[in-house]
Amino acid sequence: xxLIHFQVKYWRxxxxxxxxxxxxxxxxxxxxxxLSLLLTAAIDNNAISAETLxxxxxxxxxxxSEKYAENLRKSDLxxxxxxxxxxxxxxxxxxxxxxxxxxxxxxxxxSEINASATIDGHIYVRLGMLAKAVNEAQIASVLxxxxxxxxxxxxxxxxxxxxxxxxxxGLYASDTALAHISDYSIELEQEADDEGFRRLIxxxxxxxxxxxxxxxxxxxxxxxxxxxxxxxxxxxxLLDRIDYFAKLSKGHSGHIGKETYLEKTSVIKLxxxxxxxxxxxxxxxxxxxxTNKQLSKLFPQSWFYIGEAYRQxxxxxxxxxxxxxxxxxxxxxxxxxxxxxxxxxLYMKKQQHPKALAYFDKYLAKSPDAQDKLYITEYYNxxxxxxxxx
Amino acid sequence: xxTEVNKKSIAKIIILLCxxxxxxxxxxxxxxxxxxxxxxLGQLSLQAPSGWVISNEHANQYAAIVEGEQVNYKVDRIMxxxxxxxxxxxxxxxxxxxxxxxxxxETADNTMLPxxxxxKYLAEKQTESGHDxxxxxxxxxxxxxxxxxFRIHYQFKSNEGLQYDKLVYGFVTTKGFYTISFRAPALxxxxxxxxxxxxxxxxxxxxx
Numbered sequence: 285x286x287l288i289h290f291q292v293k294y295w296r297x298x299x300x301x302x303x304x305x306x307x308x309x310x311x312x313x314x315x316x317x318x319l320s321l322l323l324t325a326a327i328d329n330n331a332i333s334a335e336t337l338x339x340x341x342x343x344x345x346x347x348x349s350e351k352y353a354e355n356l357r358k359s360d361l362x363x364x365x366x367x368x369x370x371x372x373x374x375x376x377x378x379x380x381x382x383x384x385x386x387x388x389x390x391x392x393x394x395s396e397i398n399a400s401a402t403i404d405g406h407i408y409v410r411l412g413m414l415a416k417a418v419n420e421a422q423i424a425s426v427l428x429x430x431x432x433x434x435x436x437x438x439x440x441x442x443x444x445x446x447x448x449x450x451x452x453x454g455l456y457a458s459d460t461a462l463a464h465i466s467d468y469s470i471e472l473e474q475e476a477d478d479e480g481f482r483r484l485i486x487x488x489x490x491x492x493x494x495x496x497x498x499x500x501x502x503x504x505x506x507x508x509x510x511x512x513x514x515x516x517x518x519x520x521x522l523l524d525r526i527d528y529f530a531k532l533s534k535g536h537s538g539h540i541g542k543e544t545y546l547e548k549t550s551v552i553k554l555x556x557x558x559x560x561x562x563x564x565x566x567x568x569x570x571x572x573x574x575t576n577k578q579l580s581k582l583f584p585q586s587w588f589y590i591g592e593a594y595r596q597x598x599x600x601x602x603x604x605x606x607x608x609x610x611x612x613x614x615x616x617x618x619x620x621x622x623x624x625x626x627x628x629x630l631y632m633k634k635q636q637h638p639k640a641l642a643y644f645d646k647y648l649a650k651s652p653d654a655q656d657k658l659y660i661t662e663y664y665n666x667x668x669x670x671x672x673x674x
Numbered sequence: 675x676x677t678e679v680n681k682k683s684i685a686k687i688i689i690l691l692c693x694x695x696x697x698x699x700x701x702x703x704x705x706x707x708x709x710x711x712x713x714x715l716g717q718l719s720l721q722a723p724s725g726w727v728i729s730n731e732h733a734n735q736y737a738a739i740v741e742g743e744q745v746n747y748k749v750d751r752i753m754x755x756x757x758x759x760x761x762x763x764x765x766x767x768x769x770x771x772x773x774x775x776x777x778x779x780e781t782a783d784n785t786m787l788p789x790x791x792x793x794k795y796l797a798e799k800q801t802e803s804g805h806d807x808x809x810x811x812x813x814x815x816x817x818x819x820x821x822x823x824f825r826i827h828y829q830f831k832s833n834e835g836l837q838y839d840k841l842v843y844g845f846v847t848t849k850g851f852y853t854i855s856f857r858a859p860a861l862x863x864x865x866x867x868x869x870x871x872x873x874x875x876x877x878x879x880x881x882x
Contacts, residue, residue, distance in 0.1 A: 360807075564778040564797045629787065658814040659789040 349402035363391040378487045395559045401430040403439045415556035420541025425494035432479035438472045491533035498526045507567040557589045566593035584616030588623045621651035704728045716768040721877035723870040729753040747776045762858040762867045774851035777801040782851040788815040792824035807831045819880045821845040839864040
């Protein structure tokens with residue numbers, strides 16, 4: 285383990301030097317060619333040790349990982365929240381005190397429920413994953429698992445098993461694919477789970493929460509009809525994994541950290557709710573707010589999202605559920621303008637024109653520069669001109 | 675000897691003719707050489723701009739990349755371009771009401787308000803890849819040949835980082851959800867060819 289740690293740091297430094305200095309790169313290239321020629325002449329190719337090959341392939345993967353991280357930093361794909369990033373980094377240090385400098389946490393700006401790791405310890409946690417977890421122990425389970433992939437060198441092993449490196453296919457695969465793959469074999473996932481579990485116990489987290497976050501992911505996969513396609517499904521059948529963790533954690537207990545986690549991630553959770561509504565993932569919204577009832581207490585406008593989710597789903601009784609949720613949102617957060625628009629449209633469709641006009645009026649007053657002002661004004665005028673209002 | 679040479683020549687000519695006719699049959703592009711050339715799609719008829727080219731290549735197919743995978747949907751479609759589809763594209767589509775917004779699994783019906791249609795359209799587009807930095811410039815209700823609908827002007831960046839402008843009109847009838855859009859790189863092409871698109875749009879007739 286320490287050997288790998290050392291190798292990672294060694295190669296990271298060497299590659300940074302190479303990137304930074306072109307003259308050095310030229311010298312190294314020429315030296316490498318000369319050395320290769322000498323070696324070829326001196327020894328049989330088969331005599332090159334596995335360690336040499338490991339070094340060179342590892343070096344290349346670290347180079348790709350660093351390049352990938354650098355590109356991400358320049359793009360807007362990294363969600364900038366220093367406070368949450370530092371908080372996650374602190375959790376990682378608790379889980380892996382013996383690898384303090386190796387791991388670097390990034391929040392990836394995507395509502396996917398996933399996390400991944402590169403060979404040299406960059407951990408990319410998706411916003412969707414942070415929103416899905418309801419406490420610190422749950423997110424620690426995910427981080428512990430990803431960290432295990434790094435310290436056990438699973439990426440290299442996995443690529444080798446897939447014969448990418450030996451056949452040279454790795455040369456043509458995309459940097460993203462090589463930087464952090466997420467389809468490890470069942471054996472490697474199992475190994476990462478075991479190491480992750482050990483780390484959770486050592487850091488005094490409640491390991492029972494691991495089964496719960498996987499259960500949440502399974503529920504999400506079910507409503508997205510993706511149980512066999514993605515969302516960690518490459519991990520040894522998600523449901524088997526839940527059982528495995530439930531059995532392992534029997535008799536254990538530990539730190540859960542619900543309040544702190546919610547406080548740190550509530551803005552992210554709200555952002556994911558908004559994105560899910562925008563993308564018509566109404567079932568995800570209802571599921572998230574059902575499993576995390578504290579969110580609607582913390583953010584009264586969550587009731588607006590509940591109303592929106594019912595409106596989008598439009599199943600039996602959803603019109604009433606939607607109306608009740610909007611009214612609750614207005615009661616708790618009267619300054620939140622979108623709720624008035626939503627109620628206006630709802631009453632307009634129910635032919636309750638006076639109510640519709642009243643809510644449209646309030647919406648336009650509260651949000652005079654709304655992006656959909658032209659639509660609402662048109663509906664308003666349409667009702668006015670229809671003669672249904674005296 | 676002569677007869678054999680003749681036979682060979684005739685065979686060569688026949689093969690050549692076959693090749694030419696095959697190439698001609700499969701040609702997906704038709705140049706609009708005169709004004710008032712009428713295009714028909716479902717209940718729609720409209721005039722194609724002269725000097726543009728009509729493509730039948732994707733006549734019944736709408737491909738979207740959703741969550742990393744290409745998904746093909748069956749639609750009625752006419753594509754019209756002047757300089758190539760990457761530089762300017764007028765895209766006319768008719769979706770079945772039951773598959774109006776396939777990426778988000780949503781349907782359409784003719785009781786929907788224009789803002790509801792626009793909301794679903796935007797949700798649909800934002801699930802597709804190649805629509806980075808999605809910015810709505812304007813979103814407003816319009817009347818298209820006496821049908822209530824939406825007009826959305828938005829900007830996005832392609833996977834290659836090229837900024838595009840797209841103007842889309844959408845409306846629903848009892849027989850389908852229609853979108854008529856014009857997309858071109860923001861630099862030069864969008865403004866340059868917008869006039870032709872607007873002329874085409876003004877010629878729309880919706881047959882019941």
